[in-house]
Amino acid sequence: MKTNLTKILALLLITGLVFQSCKPKNAGNASSSGSAEKAYVAPGKYDEFYNLVSGGFSGQMSVYGLPSGRLFRVIPVFSVDPEKGYGYSEETKPMLNTSHGFVPWDDLHHTELSQTNGEVDGRWIFGNANNTPRVARIDLASFKTAEIIELPNSAGNHSSPFITENTEYVVAGTRFSVPPDNANGDIPIDTYKENFKGYISFISVKKESGEMDLAFQIECPGVNFDLSHAGKGKSNGWFFFSCYNTEQANTLLEVNASQRDKDFIMAVNWKKAEEYIKAGKAKRIPAKYAHNKYNEKTHTATSEMKKEVLVLDAKALKDICYFIPCPKSPHGCDVDPTGEYIVGSGKLAALIPVFSFDKMLKAIEGKQFDGSFEGIPVIKYEAALYGEVKKPGLGPLHTEFDGKGNAYTTFFVSSEVVKWNIKDLKVLDRAPTYYSVGHLCIPGGDSKKPNAKYLIAYNKITKDRYLPTGPELTQSAQLYDISGDKMEMILDFPTIGEPHYAQAISADLVRDRSIKFYKINENENKYVTKGEGQAKVVREGNVVHVYMTSIRSHFAPDNIEGIKMGDVVYFHVTNLEQDWDVPHGFAIKGATNAELLIMPGETQTMKWEPDKVGIFPMYCTDFCSALHQEMSGYIRVSPKGSSVPLSYSLGKTKPIAKN
Amino acid sequence: MIKITFGQIGLKSAQYVDFQEFIAPIIYTYRRESLLYDCTHKVQNIWAITLSQQKNHTMKTVTMMLALSLWLTSCGSNDGSNASADSSAQAASSESAGGNPDYDPKRGTGKFTDVVISPTLDKALAEKGKATSDVKCGSCHKLTDEKLVGPGWKGVTSRHTPAWILNFMTNTDEMINKDPVAQAQLEICLVRMPNQNLSDDEAKSLYEYMRQNDGVK
Numbered sequence: 001m002k003t004n005l006t007k008i009l010a011l012l013l014i015t016g017l018v019f020q021s022c023k024p025k026n027a028g029n030a031s032s033s034g035s036a037e038k039a040y041v042a043p044g045k046y047d048e049f050y051n052l053v054s055g056g057f058s059g060q061m062s063v064y065g066l067p068s069g070r071l072f073r074v075i076p077v078f079s080v081d082p083e084k085g086y087g088y089s090e091e092t093k094p095m096l097n098t099s100h101g102f103v104p105w106d107d108l109h110h111t112e113l114s115q116t117n118g119e120v121d122g123r124w125i126f127g128n129a130n131n132t133p134r135v136a137r138i139d140l141a142s143f144k145t146a147e148i149i150e151l152p153n154s155a156g157n158h159s160s161p162f163i164t165e166n167t168e169y170v171v172a173g174t175r176f177s178v179p180p181d182n183a184n185g186d187i188p189i190d191t192y193k194e195n196f197k198g199y200i201s202f203i204s205v206k207k208e209s210g211e212m213d214l215a216f217q218i219e220c221p222g223v224n225f226d227l228s229h230a231g232k233g234k235s236n237g238w239f240f241f242s243c244y245n246t247e248q249a250n251t252l253l254e255v256n257a258s259q260r261d262k263d264f265i266m267a268v269n270w271k272k273a274e275e276y277i278k279a280g281k282a283k284r285i286p287a288k289y290a291h292n293k294y295n296e297k298t299h300t301a302t303s304e305m306k307k308e309v310l311v312l313d314a315k316a317l318k319d320i321c322y323f324i325p326c327p328k329s330p331h332g333c334d335v336d337p338t339g340e341y342i343v344g345s346g347k348l349a350a351l352i353p354v355f356s357f358d359k360m361l362k363a364i365e366g367k368q369f370d371g372s373f374e375g376i377p378v379i380k381y382e383a384a385l386y387g388e389v390k391k392p393g394l395g396p397l398h399t400e401f402d403g404k405g406n407a408y409t410t411f412f413v414s415s416e417v418v419k420w421n422i423k424d425l426k427v428l429d430r431a432p433t434y435y436s437v438g439h440l441c442i443p444g445g446d447s448k449k450p451n452a453k454y455l456i457a458y459n460k461i462t463k464d465r466y467l468p469t470g471p472e473l474t475q476s477a478q479l480y481d482i483s484g485d486k487m488e489m490i491l492d493f494p495t496i497g498e499p500h501y502a503q504a505i506s507a508d509l510v511r512d513r514s515i516k517f518y519k520i521n522e523n524e525n526k527y528v529t530k531g532e533g534q535a536k537v538v539r540e541g542n543v544v545h546v547y548m549t550s551i552r553s554h555f556a557p558d559n560i561e562g563i564k565m566g567d568v569v570y571f572h573v574t575n576l577e578q579d580w581d582v583p584h585g586f587a588i589k590g591a592t593n594a595e596l597l598i599m600p601g602e603t604q605t606m607k608w609e610p611d612k613v614g615i616f617p618m619y620c621t622d623f624c625s626a627l628h629q630e631m632s633g634y635i636r637v638s639p640k641g642s643s644v645p646l647s648y649s650l651g652k653t654k655p656i657a658k659n
Numbered sequence: 660m661i662k663i664t665f666g667q668i669g670l671k672s673a674q675y676v677d678f679q680e681f682i683a684p685i686i687y688t689y690r691r692e693s694l695l696y697d698c699t700h701k702v703q704n705i706w707a708i709t710l711s712q713q714k715n716h717t718m719k720t721v722t723m724m725l726a727l728s729l730w731l732t733s734c735g736s737n738d739g740s741n742a743s744a745d746s747s748a749q750a751a752s753s754e755s756a757g758g759n760p761d762y763d764p765k766r767g768t769g770k771f772t773d774v775v776i777s778p779t780l781d782k783a784l785a786e787k788g789k790a791t792s793d794v795k796c797g798s799c800h801k802l803t804d805e806k807l808v809g810p811g812w813k814g815v816t817s818r819h820t821p822a823w824i825l826n827f828m829t830n831t832d833e834m835i836n837k838d839p840v841a842q843a844q845l846e847i848c849l850v851r852m853p854n855q856n857l858s859d860d861e862a863k864s865l866y867e868y869m870r871q872n873d874g875v876k
Contacts, residue, residue, distance in 0.1 A: 517856070520794055531793035551798040552850050553808070576798055579854040626849045627808075651807070 038481055039491035041068040046511070049443055051456060051504045052111050052125050053477070058497030059106040061127050061138060066443075066454055066504060067479055069493025077136045077145050078106030078129045082594035086145075089596055090570065090605035091525070092294070094303035098132055098150050099288045107131045110161060110227075110501035114210070118165035118232045118337075118448030122509035124210050126161035126170050133157035135170055135203055137210055139296075141513045146294050149212045152287035152309055153180045153199040153219075159228040159333075163205075165236050165448065169215065169270065173200040173225030173241050180219070182286050192250040196222035199311075200241060202270060214289070216277055216310040218268065220321060221374035222248055224257070225266075226331055227398075232448050233339035235357040237271035240342050242326065242333035246373065258348060262325040262381065264373070265333055265344050267360060273312055273320050281317060282310040297524040299602050315375035322364060323373055324355060325381040332398035336407065337448050341386060341422055343407060345396035352396050352409060354425065356386035389425045392418050397438060398501075400445030402452035402482065408445075410437040410457060417457055417480070419487060431487040433478055435461040442482070443504035451506055455480040455487065458499040465492055475499055516580035518601030525603035527572030532556040537648040544569045544646070550584040550598065551576040552625040554650065555618070558633030562646030563610060565639055571596075571618075574603040585621025588635070595621050610637040767838050769826030770859075776821050780875045781867050788861075788868025795855040796865065802872050808850055816873045821866060827852075828862040 041047050047065025055062055059079030063072045080087030080096065087096050087104060096102055106129035113120040124146070127136045133154040139146040151157055156175030163170050177196040179185045187195050197219050204215040224245040231238035246263045249256030276282065287309040294301040314321040328346035335342050342355040362368075363383035370378045395413030402408070406428065408419050415436050419429040439458045443451040457478045466474050475498050479491040520530060529535050529547040535556040538545045544567050549556045555573075563569060573586045577600035586596040588608055596604045610616065620631035638644040766772060792800075799808035815824065819840075827834045827841060831854040834841045845851060857865070 531795075532798045533793050549798060552853055554798070556798065576795065577853055578795060578856040582853065625851065 035481075035488065035490040038488075039067045039069065039479060041065065041070070046507060048507060049451075049454070049504045050507055050510055051441070051502060052113070053458070053495055053502040054108045054111050054127065054500045055496050056109065056475070056498030056500055057107045059108050059129070060497065061108060061111060061125070062496045062499075063143065064477075064493070064495075065507075066456070067481075067491065069477070069479060069491050071496075073143055074496055075138055075143055075145065077127050077138065078103075078108055078134065078148075080104045080594075083597065085594050085596045085604060085606070088594035088606075090607055091300045091603075094301040095145060095148055095292045095294060097292055097303035098134070098290045099152075099305070100132060103132050105131075106134070108136075108497075108500075109158060111503050112161050112163050112170070112446075112501075113503045113505055114167045114205070115163060115165055115447055116167070118236075120444050120447055120449075120503070120505050120509065121167075122505055122513065124167075125503060126163065128157050128160035128172065130156055130158055130175070133172065133174065135161045135172055135212065137205075137212055139210070140510050142296065142515050144294065146210065146296075147212055148290075148292045149203060149214060150289035150291070151199075151201050151214065152289045153178075153197070153217060153285075153311075154201065159200075159225045159241050161203075162228045162230060162239075162446075164230045164239070164270070165232045167205050167207075169230075170203040170205060170212065171200060171228055171230075171239055171241075172203065173228055173243075174198050175224055175226065177222035177224065180285070181288070189250050192222055193248045196248075196250075198223050198225055198243070200225060200268065202273070211293070212291075214291075214306070214309055216273065216282055216312060218273060218312045218314050218320060220266070220314045221376060223264075224253075227333045229333055229335045229342075229446060231335055231339050231357065232337070235335065235339035235342075237269065238357070239268040239270055240333050240335060241266045241268065242330035242344060244329040244331075258329060262327050263329055263346075264323040264378070265326045265330060265342065265355070266376075267322045267324060269320050276312055276317055276320070277310060282312050284308050285311045296518070297522060299518070299523065299525045299604065318377075321376050322360075323376050323378045324360065324384045325370070325378065326353060327351065332396070332409075334399040334401075334407075334446060336401050336422055337403050337450060339448075343399045343409070345399060345409065347395055347397055347412065349396065350391065350394060352389040352392050352399075352420075353381075354386045354389065354422065355384045359386065360384040387425045389420050389427065392420060392427055393430070398440055400440055400442040400455070401450055402442060402445070403450035404452065408440060408442065408455055408482070408487075410440045412436050412438065412460070417455065417487060419482075429486050431480060431489060433457045433459055434465050434476075434492070435459060435463055439499070439501045441502040441504055443506065445504075453481070453483050454504070455482045456502065456504065458495070458502060460498070466494065477502075516600075517578055517582075518599060520574075520576060520578060520601040523574070523601055523603060525572070525574070527570070527605060528603045529572065529574040531576070532650070535648075535650070537646060539646050542567050546571045546648075548573045548586075549576050550574070550586070550620065550631075552582070553620070553627040553631040555586075555620070555631065555633050556650040557648035558618075559636075559649045560633070560647070561636040561638075562644045563635055563637050564642055564644075565610060565613060565637065567610065569608045569610070569635075571606045571608060572603055573598050573606070575600050577601070582624060583622050584624055584631075586618065587621050588618045589616050597622060610635075613637050613639050762837070764839060765820050765823060767823040767826040767830075767834050767841070769822075769830030769834065771822040771825040771829070774821040774825060776870075780871055782871075784864050784867040785871040786868075788864035788866070788871075791857070791861045791865055792868055795857065795861075799850075799852075806848070809848055809852055810844065812869055812872055814873060816866070816869050816875075824866055824869070825859075825862050828857050828865060829859060831855075 047068050049066040051064040051066045053062045061075045061077050076086035086092050108127045109130045110128050112126045114124040125138045133151040137147040151172050154174040155178045157172045158175035159173035161170045177198040179195050199217045201217045202215045203212050223243045226242045228241040242265050244263045245257035247259050289306050292303045326344035328348035330344040331347040332345035340357050344353050363379045368380045368383040370380045393411035393414040397410045397412050399407050399409045415433050417431050420427045437457045438460050441456045459476050462473045462476045474494040477495050481488045481490050529549050536547045575584050575598040583599050596606050598604045616635045618633050801807050801811045804811040804813040
């Protein structure tokens with residue numbers, strides 16, 4: 001018995017160790033023991049913010065909760081997503097159409113929330129495609145991609161999708177200058193200086209519907225446009241773009257585009273551009289670009305190929321664009337909440353220049369120019385400069401603001417976030433990142449009204465922060481509490497793809513607008529089946545349309561015979577459920593595309609071309625009820641020319657299909 | 660995962676035993692009693708532990724119980740606020756109205772109380788009900804007394820009061836969670852009736868359609 005007592009005591013001691021382990025630990029090198037509590041959101045509780053993060057080379061956008069860092073959803077935008085049938089269902093295929101045809105992948109770098117009066121409003125979020133230049137609008141009621149517009153005369157849409165303060169325009173600037181689309185492109189690459197142009201695009205956004213249209217483009221000199229931000233408040237009406245490779249190199253840019261001491265920030269007077277368009281100064285230039293829209297009533301996307309675009313010539317019109325010299329290949333181009341200060345971050349510089357909007361206007365008025373570049377006036381550096389942040393760190397990239405007079409800049413080379421005061425340009429605090437931070441995000445941090453409780457750093461390198469998973473490691477973000485004077489790291493969390501820019505917004509502005517299901521009575525899909533009584537199979541030559549319904553837990557019909565080799569079968573599946581969180585899936589053995597995932601009240605279509613004679617099972621892939629495993633059926637495929645009549649059934653009934 | 664070797668607790672046996680074998684039934688019992696409800700998210704911490712085997716099985720259980728009770732004490736207090744998640748699944752496992760004297764099983768629970776029904780049929784209303792039924796109900800309910808996914812509708816208006824039926828149609832989740840008759844039906848069908856988000860008018864028209872089906876003229 002004595003030994004037993006010893007054992008009990010020993011166990012109790014060990015149990016004590018277990019309690020210790022209940023407490024969070026190792027939350028980060030720089031964190032205190034209270035950090036984990038700050039990032040802890042209890043089971044069943046909601047997060048305070050949505051964090052909408054670019055998915056980089058995944059082409060998608062991801063949705064996290066803050067402060068927990070929990071991943072809620074990956075929204076398919078520019079890449080196909082077999083899980084959701086995006087880009088595979090007949091209804092969603094047109095979303096990925098371009099002037100090059102169907103493009104299944106892209107590289108989404110930046111996200112930008114719609115704004116009203118310079119404040120984030122939670123209606124839409126935009127994303128850019130960096131490879132095949134496009135801009136997407138995601139509806140934050142459905143968290144689905146609502147629209148994608150392609151950009152002609154562009155290559156590598158990087159300085160996008162930044163917006164004006166009432167979401168009048170979303171902009172896009174070409175990263176790679178190229179010969180315009182309607183010019184002869186079959187020319188030597190080393191004629192860059194003569195033949196390559198840099199186009200920036202202004203996409204208008206309709207106030208109520210959000211529908212986008214390519215309003216106009218401005219032809220600028222051939223350089224690399226990198227990032228941009230709109231003026232706000234007093235500087236509303238202007239847009240600022242950073243650009244590098246003003247050397248106009250076409251090879252070994254790593255060296256050849258880093259020759260000049262200063263490149264430029266280009267200030268664009270878009271109100272002036274509007275005036276010129278009204279005055280008829282823009283040219284209609286032939287172009288070819290796709291405009292794809294998803295209709296929430298028909299649950300179907302359409303793709304329209306547009307044929308021309310309005311173009312303004314910056315050189316000829318003289319006073320739309322101005323260059324401001326900015327040291328060493330500027331990357332981030334960020335405007336403070338008052339609209340007065342423009343922060344340029346030369347990624348090879350060891351200082352941060354801060355430009356003054358007022359001084360810039362005066363310099364333009366007083367013609368304080370330092371000559372011109374390719375016909376565009378270059379404002380004298382000192383004439384536009386408010387001041388420089390000296391020795392802030394190495395490799396400044398991006399800046400966000402807290403609305404309390406402070407700026408937060410990321411430093412890639414020295415792996416840190418640095419807080420500094422905009423007025424006196426003094427460094428106030430620095431916090432390490434793990435490792436090599438790129439973008440950062442403060443909720444509303446690029447708007448007129450930041451909600452500066454947290455700062456999220458999106459890192460390029462993770463190295464030793466997570467358990468290894470072979471050569472490729474997780475991408476990651478780090479959360480800092482910035483409510484006090486000092487930044488405090490409170491959480492690491494993994495992200496999908498490579499996170500570039502991100503936006504965050506108070507959940508209150510988004511949560512209650514979420515669609516829970518689509519009303520079946522409002523479903524206008526051409527192939528909707530409103531009730532099992534309408535379920536049917538119709539043959540039109542070798543095309544077979546299956547009008548199918550799904551509800552917990554069966555398909556109607558679930559037995560189909562008389563399909564023949566050579567047939568093209570369309571399964572139009574309508575989910576009859578009218579409750580939240582009850583999608584049904586649909587999959588067929590051997591299908592060469594993907595599954596369907598059908599939201600309540602929605603219709604989605606799978607195209608299927610049977611590849612052999614036999615019996616093919618189909619089933620629901622999304623666990624829907626206790627009898628989900630029963631939610632299945634069979635399709636019989638007969639040889640070409642077989643006399644098996646087309647028939648379909650559910651349960652006992654077995655009517656013969658109308659031919 | 661925390662691994663405790665036999666040496667640490669002075670035992671000779673080197674065999675490892677999955678903790679779950681012993682702790683799972685205990686925790687399950689506690690869960691059933693809702694005593695552990697606040698702490699369930701931490702159960703996995705315990706779950707992952709392996710302990711070196713002890714010789715006496717009863718002894719093991721006793722030890723685990725002791726360990727667990729201590730653990731409960733230490734974890735219970737700061738997690739009290741977690742239990743408010745209101746998913747239907749969780750609500751389902753809480754109280755049933757069966758033993759509640761205030762619950763009116765004839766009426767059910769929902770917005771409908773005293774529903775006055777005309778002795779004659781409103782044909783136009785019944786027609787509307789049929790249209791709604793074709794889209795939202797007919798997949799699972801037959802008009803005969805045959806059970807498909809849910810029970811057949813024949814005779815339903817004599818089995819339940821109008822208020823009960825209307826409440827069940829419009830307040831489905833709460834009814835399934837609380838109403839003893841609805842719960843008994845769930846045990847037969849095993850598929851929770853989907854909330855089809857019927858408006859009050861849709862529900863009333865469906866009721867009229869059920870009456871027509873039951874022979875009201």
